[in-house]
Amino acid sequence: MKKKIKYGLITISILIIGLFVAYGIFISNFDLFGEPEKVIFKTNCDYEGRRQSTIFEYGGNAVTNPAIIVSIDLGCSDNPDDSKKKTVFSAEQTSGMMVETEWKSFDTLTIIYSDRLEPITQLEKVIYSDSTLNLTIEYEKK
Incomplete structure (x- = not known):
């Protein structure tokens, strides 16, 4: 026993x-509420190197969906400063969706995106304290 x-x-x-x-x-x-991973797809500087458009994707986690985002940064660098980003376009990312940026002129950026994407954020203008940096944004569906 x-x-x-x-x-x-x-x-x-x-x-x-x-x-x-x-x-x-x-x-x-x-990792339920961890920070989603960010992957930068493409950066594109304007003609004078004063602004940069960045296309990146945030992966999802338990509470967020993956998103594809286009932001505008001041200056041109390989490592854009997150605190100075202005998000101008965002959409929920699903497979096979694409987004491209193209500088039409010094103050005009064209964002070309797949017609299957449904935008969450779409800004038409970006305004800075220095008015020479102001930016107009045009959108095209492909």
Whole structure:
């Protein structure tokens, strides 16, 4: 009888330790509200290098859908500053959808997007404190 109790306690303690280890692994790997990953697809500078359009995608997580976004940044660099971005176009990203940007003139940007995309954000103008940087945005469905 003592042997059964001894083996029973050992078995229960091993199960409890295993549950704690499994719970720890689960919690450390489970990312419910984590920051979605950002992938930059293309950057495109204007003719004078004063503004840059950036096309990027945010992956989804448990509470957000993947989105494709076009933003305008001041200056031209490979690593645009997130704090200075102005989002001008956004849409929910599904497979096979495309977005392209093209500078028509110094102050006009054309955003060409798939006709299957349904835009969430579409700004027509971007206004800065320096009026020489103001930007007009045109949209084309393809």
